[in-house]
Amino acid sequence: MRLKGKVAIVTGACGGIGQEIVRKFVSEGARVVAADLDRRQVEDFASQFSGEVKGCGVDVADYAQVEAMVAAAVESFHTLDVVVNNAGIGVPKALLDHDPAADFDLVTRVNQKGVYHGILAGAKKLRELGKPGVILNTSSIYGQMAAELSFTYNVSKAAVDMMTKCAALELAPLGIRVAAVAPGRVDTPMLRQYQALGLWEHIRREQMRNEFTRPEEIADVFAFLASDEANCINGSTVCAEDGFLNFKYPLMAT
Numbered sequence: 001m002r003l004k005g006k007v008a009i010v011t012g013a014c015g016g017i018g019q020e021i022v023r024k025f026v027s028e029g030a031r032v033v034a035a036d037l038d039r040r041q042v043e044d045f046a047s048q049f050s051g052e053v054k055g056c057g058v059d060v061a062d063y064a065q066v067e068a069m070v071a072a073a074v075e076s077f078h079t080l081d082v083v084v085n086n087a088g089i090g091v092p093k094a095l096l097d098h099d100p101a102a103d104f105d106l107v108t109r110v111n112q113k114g115v116y117h118g119i120l121a122g123a124k125k126l127r128e129l130g131k132p133g134v135i136l137n138t139s140s141i142y143g144q145m146a147a148e149l150s151f152t153y154n155v156s157k158a159a160v161d162m163m164t165k166c167a168a169l170e171l172a173p174l175g176i177r178v179a180a181v182a183p184g185r186v187d188t189p190m191l192r193q194y195q196a197l198g199l200w201e202h203i204r205r206e207q208m209r210n211e212f213t214r215p216e217e218i219a220d221v222f223a224f225l226a227s228d229e230a231n232c233i234n235g236s237t238v239c240a241e242d243g244f245l246n247f248k249y250p251l252m253a254t
């Protein structure tokens with residue numbers, strides 16, 4: 001039970017990765033505020049547990065709502081230890097098809113500002129409580145490499161990596177540790193967009209194991225990073241990408 005007695009917030013909790021983070025944290029002894037856009041959906045999800053999970057509606061793009069989410073966690077469980085800024089969206093679109101009045105902000109407000117809001121509101125609450133804590137962000141390998149159809153997403157995830165480093169530096173004196181996880185291809189509703197684009201088989205072969213990472217495997221990495229076992233990991237983005245960054249498809253393709 002690596003998270004026994006800990007209280008965590010997980011955003012994007014109704015999504016493929018978020019649900020598994022919540023399940024894993026509970027199995028490791030944590031109580032969790034599961035937060036997502038649709039309050040009814042997230043409360044339904046929380047009702048599958050036996051009181052260890054509270055649902056909370058939040059739009060992470062709105063700082064006031066993120067502050068309220070953090071306050072609700074402390075109200076429900078009387079303390080706070082871990083904040084996981086996991087909510088994110090991907091909207092595949094070619095750069096030259098962008099509407100400059102809409103497309104950049106659409107992704108940035110969730111993936112970049114949403115994480116910024118979670119770091120800020122979480123750290124302020126931990127300071128107020130006078131206790132150490134852990135803030136974890138969901139990045140992507142796309143924060144480290146270029147990809148087609150993914151301009152704003154990649155820029156937002158590169159920002160997540162840098163926010164992770166800068167926050168770690170400024171928050172270290174308070175005993176707050178900050179790290180990120182960069183998944184590669186995880187079989188979730190977000191990734192399924194590639195099916196509609198006819199790219200599913202192609203991207204499956206981009207994994208060293210020739211299969212997509214399972215959301216449960218990403219949740220295992222989050223649980224480790226949230227635990228005291230990861231005390232020496234600070235400011236880093238940990239890649240959990242099935243080798244995607246380490247080999248060049250189609251060299252291994254059959």
Ligand SMILES: NC(=O)c1ccc[n+]([C@@H]2O[C@H](COP(=O)([O-])OP(=O)(O)OC[C@H]3O[C@@H](n4cnc5c(N)ncnc54)[C@H](O)[C@@H]3O)[C@@H](O)[C@H]2O)c1
Nearest residue numbers: 012014015016017037059060087088140183185186188190
């Ligand atoms: N699936 C992958 O291959 C992959 C790879 C790398 C990184 N990621 C990242 O993992 C995270 C989770 O993605 P996923 O694959 O589980 O996708 P998903 O679409 O299954 O889940 C995303 C969740 O975020 C929620 N969300 C979206 N906008 C929100 C907002 N404004 N406020 C609150 N919640 C909001 C959605 O309702 C959804 O439940 C994202 O940050 C994503 O960028 C995913």
